[in-house]
Amino acid sequence: MFHIYCPHCGEYREEEEFHAKGQAHIARPLDPEACSDKEWGEYLFFRKNPRGLHHELWVHAAGCRKFFNVTRDTQTYEIKEVYKIGEQPSFVTEE
Amino acid sequence: MSDNVVVEEKPVDTVAIMNQLPGADIVGQSPLHHAELDALSKKGVRKGGVHLRENKLQAHLTLRCNPNNTEQLAAVVRVLDVALPLQPLTSVEKGDVSIRWISPDEWLIVVPGEKAFEVETRFREEMEGHHSLVNSSGGSTILELSGDNVVDMLKKSTPIDLHPKEFPVGKVVSTVFAKSSAIIRRTGDKRFELVIRRSFADYIWLWIQDASREFGLVIEA
Numbered sequence: 342m343f344h345i346y347c348p349h350c351g352e353y354r355e356e357e358e359f360h361a362k363g364q365a366h367i368a369r370p371l372d373p374e375a376c377s378d379k380e381w382g383e384y385l386f387f388r389k390n391p392r393g394l395h396h397e398l399w400v401h402a403a404g405c406r407k408f409f410n411v412t413r414d415t416q417t418y419e420i421k422e423v424y425k426i427g428e429q430p431s432f433v434t435e436e
Numbered sequence: 437m438s439d440n441v442v443v444e445e446k447p448v449d450t451v452a453i454m455n456q457l458p459g460a461d462i463v464g465q466s467p468l469h470h471a472e473l474d475a476l477s478k479k480g481v482r483k484g485g486v487h488l489r490e491n492k493l494q495a496h497l498t499l500r501c502n503p504n505n506t507e508q509l510a511a512v513v514r515v516l517d518v519a520l521p522l523q524p525l526t527s528v529e530k531g532d533v534s535i536r537w538i539s540p541d542e543w544l545i546v547v548p549g550e551k552a553f554e555v556e557t558r559f560r561e562e563m564e565g566h567h568s569l570v571n572s573s574g575g576s577t578i579l580e581l582s583g584d585n586v587v588d589m590l591k592k593s594t595p596i597d598l599h600p601k602e603f604p605v606g607k608v609v610s611t612v613f614a615k616s617s618a619i620i621r622r623t624g625d626k627r628f629e630l631v632i633r634r635s636f637a638d639y640i641w642l643w644i645q646d647a648s649r650e651f652g653l654v655i656e657a
Contacts, residue, residue: 349540350609351524355595357612403612405524405539 345399346423349407362398364388365410392416394434453560455553456571464549466492467577467637477657484652485585488644491578495552496631497545498538499559501567511562515555516545527608527621536608536621536631544619544631549573575634579644582627585651590628592647596620614643 343356370376370384389395397411412421412432421432458464468490501508503522512520518530520543527536532551536544547555552571559569581589587598594613597603608621616636621629632640645653 349524354611357595403617404610405542406610407539 343418343420345411345420347401347404347407348409348423348425349401349405354401354404358401358403360400360402362400362408365396365398391434394421394432396430453553453556456573457550457553464493466490467634468492468641471638471641473655474657477655480655481652482654484648484654485583486581486589486644486648486651487583487586487654487656488648489580489582489656491580491629493549494573494578495547495549495555495571496573496576497547497552497555497559498570498572499543499545499567500541500569501563502565503541505565508563508565508567511559511564514562515558516547525607525609527606536619538610538619546578546631576631577634577637579630579632579640580623580627581630581644582624583651583654584626585648586626586628589644589647589651590620593643594618594620598622600625614640616640 343359344353345356345359346353347359367384370380373381376384393414393416395413395415397413398408399411400406400408408426410424410426410428410430412424412430413419414421422430424430473488473490499512499520501512503509503520509520509522512518516530516533516535518528518533518535521528521535521537524537524540527534529535532548534546536546538544545555552573556569556571563569590596590598594611596609596611603609603622605622605624608619610619611617613620613630613632616633616639618640619631621631623629630640
């Protein structure tokens with residue numbers, strides 16, 4: 342079980358109050374009509390599956406119902422940080 | 437048939453306000469009407485660790501507005517005579533008005549059922565800018581739980597830490613309760629208030645009876 346800090350409620354809650362919503366920071370193409378099939382397909386369907394740091398979108402479904410981002414290590418399950426939508430993560434992998 | 441349907445332009449400031457209370461000849465029924473709590477309160481046990489009372493037929497108003505807009509905050513004070521709790525997980529109560537913080541831009545206001553229409557109408561007059569006020573009275577009901585074992589009973593039902601240090605009087609949380617959800621507020625040392633969904637009211641009523649069995653459940657009218 343995760344113990345997740347909700348940045349809107351300002352306290353830790355149990356995982357069962359939250360839902361994972363997949364990879365974070367996926368920007369919708371500004372001009373979808375101009376996308377190639379490949380670009381659009383990658384935007385719509387292709388997601389990272391890293392071993393290590395992963396930026397994820399979560400929602401406090403049973404609580405304040407707000408979305409926020411989580412940086413999590415998929416190997417150790419450790420949550421490195423929690424940050425609000427629009428903010429940038431401080432933990433990033435060197436690629 | 438033409439694809440081009442001309443949509444008639446309507447003025448955007450028209451808000452449908454309706455007095456949801458029927459006339460006096462129609463009796464309002466709470467979601468726990470079938471449980472006949474009034475009758476149970478007369479014949480049930482008088483001693484037990486958990487006391488239950490349904491605070492039925494209250495007006496539940498969901499307000500969403502901008503917490504940084506001082507004019508909107510002032511409008512709330514003009515209507516309700518009490519300010520919105522801006523601190524997360526807090527609530528305020530004054531007279532028969534209580535306001536719970538739900539989310540950074542959402543509050544649940546509870547006033548007596550017969551006052552709903554008046555409060556709604558006043559909000560339409562006073563509030564300006566981007567906001568929303570929804571009367572969700574029919575969608576939920578309130579359970580008041582108290583007694584020496586109320587915390588023990590709640591511990592079976594929700595993952596929230598109920599220690600007085602973590603959960604002082606006045607704190608309010610939206611969380612999971614059994615397999616449903618509830619807005620839990622501490623109104624006293626051994627006194628809690630649950631705002632529960634109408635459709636889950638029967639399930640939670642059955643759950644509370646089961647969870648309270650070892651402590652004894654007293655129904656209050």
